Amino acid sequence: MAPEVRGASLVALAEGVAAKKWKSRDLVEAYLDRIARLDKKIGSFLLVDGEGARRAADAIDKKIVAGEAVGQLGGVPIGLKDIYVTRGLETTAGSKILKGFIPPYESTASARLAAAGAIRLGKLNMDEFAMGSSNENSAFGPVHNPWDLERVPGGSSGGSAAAVAASLCAGTLGTDTGGSIRQPASLCGVVGVKPTYGRVSRYGVIAFASSLDHPGPFGRTVEDAAALLEVIAGHDPMDSTSIPQPAGRYRQASKAGLTGLRLGVPKEYFQSGMDPEVEAAVRKALDELGRAGATLVPVSLPHTQYAIATYYLICMAEASSNLARYDGVRYGHRTAEAGSLEELYAKTRGEGFGAEPKRRIVLGTYVLRAGYYEAYYGKALRVRRLIANDFAAAFAQCDVLVTPTSPTPAFKLGERAADPLQMYLADIYTVAPPLAGVPALSQCCGFTKSGLPIGLQTIGPTLGEETVFRLAGAYEARTQWHQRLPEDPS
Amino acid sequence: MSGDKYEAVIGLEVHVQLATHTKIFSISSAAFGGEPNAHTDPVCLGLPGALPVLNREAVDAAVRLGLAVGSHVRPRCRFARKHYFYPDLPKGFQISQYDEPLCEGGAVTFRLDGEVRQIRLTRIHMEDDAGKNIHDASGVSFVDYNRAGVPLCEIVSEPDLRSADEAAEYLRAIRTLVRYLGISDGNMEEGSLRCDANVSIRPRGESKLGTKAELKNINSFKNVRDAIEHEIARQKVLLGRGERVVQETRLWDPDRGISASMRSKEEAHDYRYFPEPDLPPVVVDEAWLLRAGAALPELPEARHARFLGLGLSAQDAQVLVAERPIGDYFDQALAAAPAHPKKIANWLINEVLGRVDDARKLMDQDVPVPPAALAELVELVEKGTLSGKLGKEVFGRMWQQRRRAGDIVAAESVSLVSDTSVIEAACQRVVERSPDEAARFRGGNVKLMGFFVGNVMKETGGKANPKIVDEILRKLLG
Numbered sequence: 012m013a014p015e016v017r018g019a020s021l022v023a024l025a026e027g028v029a030a031k032k033w034k035s036r037d038l039v040e041a042y043l044d045r046i047a048r049l050d051k052k053i054g055s056f057l058l059v060d061g062e063g064a065r066r067a068a069d070a071i072d073k074k075i076v077a078g079e080a081v082g083q084l085g086g087v088p089i090g091l092k093d094i095y096v097t098r099g100l101e102t103t104a105g106s107k108i109l110k111g112f113i114p115p116y117e118s119t120a121s122a123r124l125a126a127a128g129a130i131r132l133g134k135l136n137m138d139e140f141a142m143g144s145s146n147e148n149s150a151f152g153p154v155h156n157p158w159d160l161e162r163v164p165g166g167s168s169g170g171s172a173a174a175v176a177a178s179l180c181a182g183t184l185g186t187d188t189g190g191s192i193r194q195p196a197s198l199c200g201v202v203g204v205k206p207t208y209g210r211v212s213r214y215g216v217i218a219f220a221s222s223l224d225h226p227g228p229f230g231r232t233v234e235d236a237a238a239l240l241e242v243i244a245g246h247d248p249m250d251s252t253s254i255p256q257p258a259g260r261y262r263q264a265s266k267a268g269l270t271g272l273r274l275g276v277p278k279e280y281f282q283s284g285m286d287p288e289v290e291a292a293v294r295k296a297l298d299e300l301g302r303a304g305a306t307l308v309p310v311s312l313p314h315t316q317y318a319i320a321t322y323y324l325i326c327m328a329e330a331s332s333n334l335a336r337y338d339g340v341r342y343g344h345r346t347a348e349a350g351s352l353e354e355l356y357a358k359t360r361g362e363g364f365g366a367e368p369k370r371r372i373v374l375g376t377y378v379l380r381a382g383y384y385e386a387y388y389g390k391a392l393r394v395r396r397l398i399a400n401d402f403a404a405a406f407a408q409c410d411v412l413v414t415p416t417s418p419t420p421a422f423k424l425g426e427r428a429a430d431p432l433q434m435y436l437a438d439i440y441t442v443a444p445p446l447a448g449v450p451a452l453s454q455c456c457g458f459t460k461s462g463l464p465i466g467l468q469t470i471g472p473t474l475g476e477e478t479v480f481r482l483a484g485a486y487e488a489r490t491q492w493h494q495r496l497p498e499d500p501s
Numbered sequence: 502m503s504g505d506k507y508e509a510v511i512g513l514e515v516h517v518q519l520a521t522h523t524k525i526f527s528i529s530s531a532a533f534g535g536e537p538n539a540h541t542d543p544v545c546l547g548l549p550g551a552l553p554v555l556n557r558e559a560v561d562a563a564v565r566l567g568l569a570v571g572s573h574v575r576p577r578c579r580f581a582r583k584h585y586f587y588p589d590l591p592k593g594f595q596i597s598q599y600d601e602p603l604c605e606g607g608a609v610t611f612r613l614d615g616e617v618r619q620i621r622l623t624r625i626h627m628e629d630d631a632g633k634n635i636h637d638a639s640g641v642s643f644v645d646y647n648r649a650g651v652p653l654c655e656i657v658s659e660p661d662l663r664s665a666d667e668a669a670e671y672l673r674a675i676r677t678l679v680r681y682l683g684i685s686d687g688n689m690e691e692g693s694l695r696c697d698a699n700v701s702i703r704p705r706g707e708s709k710l711g712t713k714a715e716l717k718n719i720n721s722f723k724n725v726r727d728a729i730e731h732e733i734a735r736q737k738v739l740l741g742r743g744e745r746v747v748q749e750t751r752l753w754d755p756d757r758g759i760s761a762s763m764r765s766k767e768e769a770h771d772y773r774y775f776p777e778p779d780l781p782p783v784v785v786d787e788a789w790l791l792r793a794g795a796a797l798p799e800l801p802e803a804r805h806a807r808f809l810g811l812g813l814s815a816q817d818a819q820v821l822v823a824e825r826p827i828g829d830y831f832d833q834a835l836a837a838a839p840a841h842p843k844k845i846a847n848w849l850i851n852e853v854l855g856r857v858d859d860a861r862k863l864m865d866q867d868v869p870v871p872p873a874a875l876a877e878l879v880e881l882v883e884k885g886t887l888s889g890k891l892g893k894e895v896f897g898r899m900w901q902q903r904r905r906a907g908d909i910v911a912a913e914s915v916s917l918v919s920d921t922s923v924i925e926a927a928c929q930r931v932v933e934r935s936p937d938e939a940a941r942f943r944g945g946n947v948k949l950m951g952f953f954v955g956n957v958m959k960e961t962g963g964k965a966n967p968k969i970v971d972e973i974l975r976k977l978l979g
Contacts, residue, residue, distance in 0.1 A: 096549060104549065114550070115543065214551070217549040221779050249552060251781055252780075336547045338593060341591065
């Protein structure tokens with residue numbers, strides 16, 4: 012018998028499959044039914060692989076009957092941001108230039124999920140090549156925030172956040188380069204984790220900015236996100252920047268409590284520009300954590316003001332390089348007619364890329380040009396080092412930092428689309444952790460009067476995921492925000 | 502060119518494909534050839550999401566090269582992306598090295614007309630090769646990515662070369678060296694050794710460099726020589742007319758024997774180098790250097806000097822060091838017959854090398870006359886068991902029948918007759934038959950000795966030991 016999947020936790024669903032309370036196939040049908048009914052309004056899925064999911068679920072159910080092991084996530088339906096390449100399943104990174112691209116190989120993270128028994132329901136909408144904070148840059152249409160369909164879900168992993176919020180699958184993977192997991196998690200009221208750089212393999216994750224790209228999970232609960240991260244984390248010889256250390260015990264940490272933890276409150280993250288409702292909710296959360304037994308320590312991250320400029324310089328430079336391969340020669344979109352090689356490139360790329368990738372390619376090309384490297388990219392790398400040093404210094408005084416995730420709750424579709432700079436500035440609280448490579452998590456810490464979720468960000472030291480999960484798990488255990496669900500759209 | 506008003510200044514950029522099992526950043530075979538696109542994978546095709554993983558075997562080969570030319574091998578080097586668009590370049594950038602190459606400095610040493618030349622190196626760096634565009638007669642183009650990702654070392658020289666001949670010899674020395682090291686087959690026809698040349702001229706005595714042109718597509722020793730000769734002449738004509746040389750890249754057309762401008766300095770690519778974020782810095786520690794250094798073979802120059810010390814002529818030494826297996830063969834034969842280095846060299850150069858199509862296969866198991874067998878033959882000749890002429894005959898049979906010289910001599914009594922009584926009888930007969938010649942010889946016509954020796958040889962079917970014949974004849978005619 013199928014359980015009610017709306018609001019269900021991934022961990023509970025997996026336990027139910029293992030305990031034969033329900034079949035994986037029942038879960039798949041329940042989610043496919045919800046997707047069929049609701050996702051027209053939300054737009055989180057770019058591709059639903061119903062047949063593949065049913066086949067995989069039946070295989071799991073067979074194993075259960077036969078008494079075979081099915082893995083930690085056995086039978087649980089999940090979704091992948093369409094930036095994870097999937098063997099035999101179209102992968103577009105939200106871009107027309109990859110329309111029709113069927114990868115011949117599988118990303119490490121998605122392969123690990125499959126090996127743990129998770130069932131892939133489909134591929135999730137995103138800003139084109141993960142460039143954006145609203146999901147409005149998808150070539151295949153926007154995603155609507157399940158809490159208010161007129162608002163954005165955040166980005167770039169907007170589909171991944173919205174699908175969890177709307178209970179269209181039990182958990183998802185996204186990627187975070189400057190906030191692309193945490194900010195949509197915040198705007199959609201779910202848990203999103205950007206682990207330490209190198210914790211999760213980037214192999215098979217389409218590159219936006221290589222030194223900043225962090226694959227990570229979304230979950231309804233802290234433990235759900237922890238369960239997903241435990242499966243996808245750990246060394247991968249196919250990614251030279253992967254950390255040669257096994258995954259930690261994140262689920263356990265999420266239940267360990269926060270007694271004795273010193274929480275750093277960086278003053279630079281509580282300055283002007285924040286929505287008052289966001290500030291109030293975050294301060295209330297800090298009070299709650301204090302009452303729970305944590306010590307609050309004021310700290311400073313003095314180079315915070317340079318984080319956005321540094322982040323955009325680096326990510327644009329790397330993006331201009333990473334997107335060079337989309338030339339219409341081997342795969343993806345190719346212009347219908349070209350008289351010369353140069354025209355083939357110009358037309359293919361002109362037609363295939365949307366405005367935001369083009370903007371970043373142009374700016375990135377500009378900053379890398381001969382004679383300007385030192386003034387821009389070189390300097391950005393040095394400031395990046397200072398920002399990382401800020402975090403190292405702060406973590407000498409505290410175990411974990413707590414900040415808002417986004418200065419505002421979800422904004423309206425179209426509201427900022429005409430002003431890319433304003434859109435970039437919305438990343439103010441999320442860009443520094445990826446620059447430093449440190450882990451960070453966003454979870455819900457309240458709602459605005461109009462019912463929009465507000466996110467709380469927890470930042471840990473390098474490889475300090477356990478500490479982050481301890482704090483987030485303890486906070487969640489003392490609050491009910493994560494239990495609140497958006498209405499199903501009618 | 503002496504007496505010439507101008508001096509040529511040449512620097513070469515030589516690309517060496519490393520003969521590793523797999524590609525520099527992925528698992529596909531790095532072998533030459535194969536069905537188009539058979540040696541490919543997500544990484545070398547530049548598929549979305551694919552990431553490079555450095556092949557240690559390639560770094561080790563490059564380290565060995567660096568040590569062999571006396572470069573400083575950086576303890577920490579870095580890859581950088583070099584951007585340009587071309588269909589054979591799958592990622593839109595080449596993974597190369599820029600500000601932190603693996604090797605800096607060093608020199609390539611070789612001999613030009615017997616004189617030792619040392620060409621300083623600027624650097625040696627690693628990078629991945631591109632694929633190949635194939636243009637069909639109907640105007641359709643294809644791309645074969647088998648070569649994409651094959652490891653390359655780029656060896657950049659200082660502008661130390663002064664003539665086309667010297668440039669060709671330098672290139673040959675690099676080929677010899679990489680083959681000695683076993684890191685590349687150095688085959689220009691298959692593109693595992695490629696070269697671009699920077700050429701300028703300046704008035705003799707001037708220390709400032711002239712404006713250079715970069716020559717591309719000079720992928721044979723002949724092309725290197727021809728293209729550089731042509732470029733020097735072209736620049737001389739320009740300066741002679743009072744015109745300027747413009748900085749540009751020129752493409753050599755080997756069929757027409759001319760070069761044409763490909764792009765000017767203004768049109769030069771801006772490669773937008775930046776550190777490859779997908780690869781951490783490469784650390785080559787002391788232990789690695791020691792290991793690589795200990796594994797280096799004797800290098801061509803050292804071997805050349807050693808062979809000269811054995812009394813070999815410069816010419817012979819040159820032949821013996823040209824390919825490592827030739828010198829190895831020589832050394833093994835010498836070990837078996839240490840008294841005869843020059844003779845072994847002669848036999849090796851005149852008989853053995855003439856019979857193999859590829860000297861690089863000389864040390865293969867199936868060479869018909871292995872070094873020890875040659876040594877045995879040389880000993881037999883030097884002992885007088887065989888004459889030089891018989892020795893050659895025996896060698897021919899050794900090669901054809903894969904037999905040892907000793908067996909042939911024993912089984913077929915081809916050895917020289919050294920039995921004094923037999924030879925004496927033959928000599929007696931000849932002298933008695935030729936009283937006139939004997940009288941003239943005794944009268945002082947010593948040239949007639951040849952006549953007597955020849956007749957004794959006829960008598961003995963060519964098998965009499967000539968030394969003994971000579972001795973006995975002198976006694977009889979004395």
